[in-house]
Amino acid sequence: MGNDAMTAEERLVATINLQPVDRVVCAPIIEQNAGQHVGITNKEFMWNWETAQTAIHKLWEDYPVWDCNAYLLHGRIGPVATKCGPGRFKMPGKELEDNAQYQIHEFETMTRDDYFIIKDKGWTEFRLTFLERAHQVSRVEVLEGQQEMVRLRQDEINRSLARGQSLTWGAIMGTIPFDALSIVRSMERFYKDMYQIGDQIEELMWIVNDAIIAGSEAAAKTTGINRVFVGGVRGAGQFISKKNFERFVWPYLKVMVEQLAAKEIVPILHFDADWTKNLEYFLDLPKAKFVLELDSATDIFKAHEILKGHCSIKGDVSPALFTVASPSELEEYAKKLITTFRNGEGLMYSSGCNMPMNARHENVKAFFDAVEKYGRYN
Template identity: 30%
Template sequence: MIQETMSRAERFNAAVALEKPDRVPVMPLMTAFAVRAQGLTQGAGWRDVETGFQAMLNTFNDLGGFDRLYKPNLFWPMTGGRFCSTPVRVLIPGRQLPEDALNQIDERVLFSRADYDRIAALGWNAFWDEHYEEMSGGRTIGQVAATQDRLLKEYIREVEIYHDLDIHPLFGAYVDSSIMAFSMARTLTQFTMDLYEVPDKIKAAMDASCADLIQNALDVIALTQIPLVFIVLERGSGFYYRLDVFEQFEWPYLQRYVDAFLSEGITPWFHFDTDWGLNLPYLKQLPKGKCVCDLDGMTDIFKAKEILDGHMCISGDVPADLLTLGTPEQIRDYCQRLIDEVGRGGGFILTTGCECPVDARFENVKMMIDVAKNYRGKE
C-alpha cells in the first residue's frame, strides 16, 4: 500500500491541475453495478431512493473506498422545470421494463424540424415551458418540476451525508453538449438530415439555447455546492461527423460552456463517449490544467496522452469487456500500463471506460481500485 500524504479531495484536485499526486486517484463510474453488487434488482434500486443510496454507499465501502463517487444515487440532479439535457423519456426497470433490466432511453422525435424557428425565437427554457406538455402526452411542466425538485432535495441530502463520511460525489450538475441535446430531441437520424438540409435553422436554435443550458447547470451547482460540471458529449465526435460539422455545431458552444463554468470556479468534466481522436487537438485551445478529458475506451487513450500531455488531465479507461470477461490479472496489467504511460508526470485519473458495466466481476473492479492504491508506476 502506498503511503498516502494527500486527502481524497487534494489528490483529485492535484490530478486535474496536472500536478503529480501521492498516488493516482481512482474512481469506477458505477450506478447499476452498485445495485447488482448488493444482490438487488435494478427495479428495487429505482423504486426507492433510499435503496439506491444505500446500494451505492455499501458498494463503495465493500470495494474499500476510492477517491470520487460518480453519483450519490441512480438519478441526475435538475431544478424544477429546467432541463440540463433533452427531456427524454427514461424507461424504468420494474415499470416499463423487466424487473432486473437496465434503464433505457426511449429515443424518439420530441420536436419537429419546424420547431427550430420557435426555439430560435424563445430559447431553450421558454420553448420547453411551451412545448413540454404536448411532447410528453399530457404531463404538465409543473408535474415534472415537482418530481425534479423532490429528487434534487434528495440529491443534496445524500451529498451532505457522503461529505460527512469523507466521500466526494463527482459532479454538482450535468449538461448535454449542444449536439447531444439537439440530437436526442430529434433522434440521430433526423438530426443528421437536419444538419445537411437546414443547418442555419439549427445554428440559430443552438445560439438561442446555449445560455439557458449553461444557466440551468449553474443553478443546480448553486444548490449542490459541488464545483464540477459533467458535460455529456458523444454525438459531436469524429466518429459521427466530419470536423467541419464539429467546428460549427459543437466546438463554439463547448468553448462558451468552458468560459462560463471556469469563470464561476467550476471544473468542466468532458465525458467523451465514442472515438474523439480527430477532435482531441482542439482541446489544446482551452485553458491549461482546468478541465478533464474523460474517455470511454473507444478513443485511443495513449494517443490522447501524446496530444494532451501537460495541458489537460485525462480520465479513463478500463473497458467494459475487460471488467466483465477478463481476469483480475488482466485488469492489474492494464491498469499498471495506464498508470505507467498515461499517468506519467501526473494529470491522470484511473476510471472505468464510461459507466462500470452491471455485470462486471466484483473482483475485477476491486483490482482496479487496489492497483491505484498500491502501484506508483515506473519512475
C-alpha cells in the same frame, strides 16, 4: 492499504490542476452495479432511494480506495426518471424484467416546426416541453420531478462528503448544444436538419449554449461545487466530418469552456464515442481548466500523448474488461493505464462511462486493487 497524505478533495483539485498527488484519483461511475454487489434486483435498486444508497455505501465500505464519487442516480431513480429523466425510460420491474438494466429510448420528440419554441421562449422552456412529451406527463409533474431530483442530488452530495469522498461534479448540466438538439429531434432527423437548415441550427445552438453556461453557474452556487458534468457523443469525429465539427460543435464547446473557466467552474467533458480525430482541438481550450472524460472508444493513450500537460483525463477501463475479460486482463490494462500517466499528468482513474451492471465481482475487485498496486506515489 497505503496511507493517504491528501484529502479526496485536495487530491482531485490537484489532479485537475496538473499537480503532483499522493495517489491516483479513483473515480468510477458506479450506479446499478452497486445493487448487484449487495445481491438485490435492479428493480429494488432503481425504485427505492434508501435501498440504493445503502448498496452504494456498502460498495464503498468494501472498496474505500474509491475516493471520488461520479454520482448520477438522482436523475435516474425510477420516480424521478419517469417524470423528468433525460429521455423516455424503460425501467426494471415495469416495462422490463426485475433484474434488467434500465433503458433510455430515443424518438422524435421535436419536429422541425418546434425550433421556434427555442428561438422565441428559450432552451429552458423547450426542455420542459420535451420532458412533458417524452414522459407523457403534465408540466406540474415535470416540475415536481425536478424539485425531487434537486433534493436527491443534495442528499447524494451529503452522503458522499460524509464518507470522505470528493465529488467529480456537483451537477449534471446535460450535453453540448449539438447533442442537446439531436437528442430531442432524434439523431437521423437532426443530421438532415444540419444540412438543410444549417444557419438556423447555428443560431439555436448559441441559445442552448448560453442556457447551459448560465445553468452551470447557478448549479455551482447551489451545490457549492465548482465542477459540472457536460456530456457529448454525437459531435465526435466518429459521426461527423471535420468540416461539420468545426461549424456545429467546436465554436460552442470552446466558448462554453472559456466562459466557465472565467467563472472558475470546471466542466467535466463526459465525451462518449470516439473523439480521437478531434483531440488536438482541445489544446485550444484553457489549460488545466477542464477534464476530458473518455469511455474507452477514444484512444486514451493517444489522448495522453497529445494532451499531457494540458488537461486532466478521466477514464477508461472498458465494459468488456469488467464483464468478459479475466481479472488478470483487467489488471494488466489498469497497470498500463495508471503507469502511462506520470504523477502530475492528471489521470482520474475510472470506468469507461458507467461500471457495467453485470460486471464480474472479481473484476471489480481487480479494478480497485490496481490503485494500491500501481497508483500510489508517496
